[in-house]
Amino acid sequence: MLIYGIDRFSIDDILAIAQGTKKAKLNKKSKTQILKSQDDVAQIVASDRTVYGINTGFGPLCDTKISKEETAQLQHNLIISHAVGVGKPIDKKISKLMMIAKVHALSKGYSGVSLEMIERLIFMIDKDIIPVVPEQGSVGASGDLAPLSHLVLPLIGLGKVWDKDTPTDTAPVLKKHGIEPLKLGPKEGLGLINGTQFILAHAIVALEKMNYLLNLADLSAAMSIEAYRGSKSPFKKELHKIRPFRGSKKTASRMLKLLNHSENMKAHENCNRVQDPYSMRCVPQVHGASRNAYEHLKEMAETELNSVTDNPIVLSAEESVSGGNFHGQLMALPLDYATLAAAELGNISDRRSYLLLEGKFGLPRLLTESSGLNSGFMIPQYTSAALVTENKTLCFPASADSIPTSLGQEDHVSMGSISGRKLNRVLDNLVNIFAIELMFAAQGIEFRRPAKSSLIIEEAIALIRSEVPKLEDDRLIGEDILKIAEMIRQRKFKVEV
Template identity: 55%
Template structure:
């Protein structure tokens, strides 16, 4: 059996398509030695701040209006657990299991860049959840997307501390029981780790990745339906010639014209009436590249936006 393609967390550029492969078990991820070293250096910087007594927001202070409240070194760990508990206030039906797993993957990639000051042990535990398919239950409502997807991410990471719920065999079960049965103890979060877990856009980004795939499928289907329509109405492929679309070379338009030429290149029906005396086809046929292409151009913009976000 061939080895699955490998993604290097925190190092390689993640595409929306490869994120879905990871979520579906069609690829595997790993953290390289140099990435691990960067993560450890970042964590050491946080430890240094705590040991020095320097006051830094999110490390040894309260949050929001309580930012002027200094937290003792002994209480910084309790604070991080409390931030997960206090923000896990989402409501509504759970998002799909695949979207929740995508959130884990996107968060692991972000934390592995070494800018968040979390421990290698925390990153290893998130990786274990992905590998073992221990997918948290995340409510669909509750994020305002302001300082990140605070509520959804809090729910996503409750299982790290033995709380929350997991998807298991089509059912929703208590995370503490599942992890306990597997011999996986709860983690004790270190300074800043709770804040690093809930600050991020992985809820929105996971929806974006999923929407990109569905949007792309719709675009491909539209081209196929258009090609079949053109065949049935004995239309011409001349409006799709590449030299025409080089005159106004929008990426989406050129791609759609190419797709239509490719789909119709062996069409006996199109070939059968090449010499007919019809002057031109209706707009809806001959302008398919312009119409479908505008939508594809929008998809390309969305893809660029989503992929910047999942690599940030």
């Protein structure tokens, strides 16, 4: 059992909580932290000392004093005025991750949000009452204000929540569970919507996808090398010992294991090819660089997950600090880096696919023995090329831009929310790029029979052939791509070695 606000959560932990395979709760210590912070805010209100967001307006209105009687209305107005997101709803899973991350941050006891409010969020997580959150509207500083406002609207009986796959009004759902909307206290609205949980949740989902796709990239490359009858010498341990980047060392080691006991590798021993093209030979360096980017993003995301990211931070009844912990730059930069890294996995995959079509080293042109009458695998490579270029267009770093907001009070923003969304789009495109390479590689290996590939590659070919037969004459191979892509999304390929 994990404890909100006390334990250090890993990426695997928060994913497990969202999936229901792990539980998280408050304990006596975390409740004490929350109640102390709540009491500190109450004392600030009673003292009539001016503190941003507790008894002042927000943003450029920070110089407007709010009376004691109006502090609750101030927080209510904050949430309803900031819930201005647009676009399609984000995936329900991302909304749930936002809720879990928000509870964990609030439970550290620096935000002034009441125990009742946090317990309501936990109740909603446990009962799968998940808010509907639009995908656009955050600039990634001052917190993810718009999406977080939508996330917490159901706490006050407003907004929409998911009923399976359908957005539905919150009020009847609360009634069904026998609960009433809550009233916001001083600073609660600000504590709830100030933070980076939208950016963070997108990073967490991307990390889960990217971890699998990095391993699949190695498998896909190994299959292409088998089909091409390339060399495994570029993966020797000695080569990577003298340029010891962690990502390339891991990739090289995996490639040797993936190609172990392959009869196709033996065929290369007596051929007169001196070197393979870069997309075959430089897999450890390219995939490895992407692995390094993944590891950096994971490190940053786990730090963010266990941080307090709202403002102001309430240290005691006597001291609150207006700072910049809500600024998303710390996540935006590694997200943009990871986007480029993911796009490059697709870029090199497409090059390997192209090589298999050239008709060299015993493979027929376009991977069909009756080309001319049949186009074979000519056009799927067009699809791959289109997806690769689309990914390249998504590589412009959102964090390179900043548009001042809040009448200039918030004059530098991260745009990290866009970074997170773009990374996930690139990864989704990558699924289809790999589906095409896997389809090509499986076809190429068929022309190397009766030579056997490594066990793990033979298993991958068998999986593909369970739904996608070898191409003899032209057919609707677009459907084959979709079938393999679905296998990838369902994580059916064995990628661990």
